[in-house]
Amino acid sequence: MGKMTFLEKIRIPTYNDPKQVTPGEVDFDNEKCTGCGICVEVCAANSLMMEDKKARMKPPVENQCIFCGCCAAICPAGAVSMKSPFKCTLFFKPIDHGEPKPPRL
Amino acid sequence: MSTQQQMSREESIERLKIDFTETEKVILSRRSVRLYKKEQVPEFMVRRILEAGRFAPSAGNSQPWKFVVVRDPQVIEGITKTVVNLCVLFRRMTDYTRPGYGWMKPSVKFFTRLRYNDLHPVPFGAVSLIAQGKLSVWHGAPTVILIFKDVRGVSNPDLDCGIAGQNMVLAAHSMGLGTCWVGFARPAFQYIAKWRNYFGIEFPFKFASSLAVGWPKGKPDGMVARQTHAVDWYESGQRRTIY
Numbered sequence: 018m019g020k021m022t023f024l025e026k027i028r029i030p031t032y033n034d035p036k037q038v039t040p041g042e043v044d045f046d047n048e049k050c051t052g053c054g055i056c057v058e059v060c061a062a063n064s065l066m067m068e069d070k071k072a073r074m075k076p077p078v079e080n081q082c083i084f085c086g087c088c089a090a091i092c093p094a095g096a097v098s099m100k101s102p103f104k105c106t107l108f109f110k111p112i113d114h115g116e117p118k119p120p121r122l
Numbered sequence: 123m124s125t126q127q128q129m130s131r132e133e134s135i136e137r138l139k140i141d142f143t144e145t146e147k148v149i150l151s152r153r154s155v156r157l158y159k160k161e162q163v164p165e166f167m168v169r170r171i172l173e174a175g176r177f178a179p180s181a182g183n184s185q186p187w188k189f190v191v192v193r194d195p196q197v198i199e200g201i202t203k204t205v206v207n208l209c210v211l212f213r214r215m216t217d218y219t220r221p222g223y224g225w226m227k228p229s230v231k232f233f234t235r236l237r238y239n240d241l242h243p244v245p246f247g248a249v250s251l252i253a254q255g256k257l258s259v260w261h262g263a264p265t266v267i268l269i270f271k272d273v274r275g276v277s278n279p280d281l282d283c284g285i286a287g288q289n290m291v292l293a294a295h296s297m298g299l300g301t302c303w304v305g306f307a308r309p310a311f312q313y314i315a316k317w318r319n320y321f322g323i324e325f326p327f328k329f330a331s332s333l334a335v336g337w338p339k340g341k342p343d344g345m346v347a348r349q350t351h352a353v354d355w356y357e358s359g360q361r362r363t364i365y
Binding site for chain 1: 138139140141142150151153154155156157218219227231234235238242243244246247248251256257339340341342343344345346347348349350351352354365
């Protein structure tokens with residue numbers, strides 16, 4: 018069972034400091050991306066954009082990705098891969114979370 | 123009787139090793155849908171979804187919920203406007219990440235320590251997006267199911283409403299519909315008497331959560347990667363941790 022230190026229990030991270038609150042990250046395969054833009058429309062965190070007819074993540078300040086996976090699931094071309102989850106530090110640090118994995122049999 | 127029951131136990135266990143069951147597939151591929159077609163969901167399908175909720179387990183079988191179905195676009199739009207206005211206000215009071223508002227940081231952090239669920243970084247960011255009109259509340263879904271809890275329920279009515287809601291969500295996805303849990307409507311019922319009066323909500327009912335229901339655009343359901351969690355496993359007098 019993971020523990021929190023006393024300081025972690027009382028200190029709230031600064032939300033616009035990328036070291037303290039790290040948004041999730043997804044990767045786009047430019048070869049596969051057809052530029053349909055449906056991932057941008059479904060993104061819950063408004064963190065994706067189109068650039069040169071290819072989907073991209075917005076720059077760090079605007080990226081608020083929560084790693085929900087909606088973009089990866091809806092992409093008809095299978096061009097989205099999930100890279101790293103949304104993470105906070107201090108009071109909101111994840112406890113006992115492991116590497117992301119798809120459903121296992 | 124399901125095929126699972128007709129097979130011998132050995133046979134059905136062998137099948138499990140090869141593939142997920144239909145129920146598991148619905149659970150594992152359910153994604154929150156935030157892009158809907160305008161086309162309304164047939165009434166009988168919504169009734170079926172409500173049936174799935176009605177048969178959810180609850181503490182002491184107390185069934186501490188009240189479902190309200192809203193299919194009037196102008197009512198959904200009205201509550202959305204109220205929520206947007208509240209988010210604008212809330213953002214003014216709390217968003218220190220805006221340029222020039224860094225001075226608010228210490229006091230907001232103090233309140234975050236007291237109200238850590240409401241001021242968690244995820245809803246904090248979402249409040250901003252809703253206030254700026256970049257995120258909608260029910261994402262244009264033609265049907266909204268509001269879930270109110272009966273606060274007199276046994277033990278933990280919020281949890282029972284969650285169980286009933288998830289039953290409805292899974293039933294909806296098994297029918298090819300899309301759903302999304304929306305807790306953001308709470309302030310509209312907590313602080314604004316207009317909406318409580320409109321739906322006749324008074325003691326012992328309180329807003330628990332709500333569901334957007336509709337036909338999804340594209341094919342949003344599918345299995346994706348998600349964090350594993352350490353699970354402590356106690357057996358034979360020993361502890362091991364699995365992921």
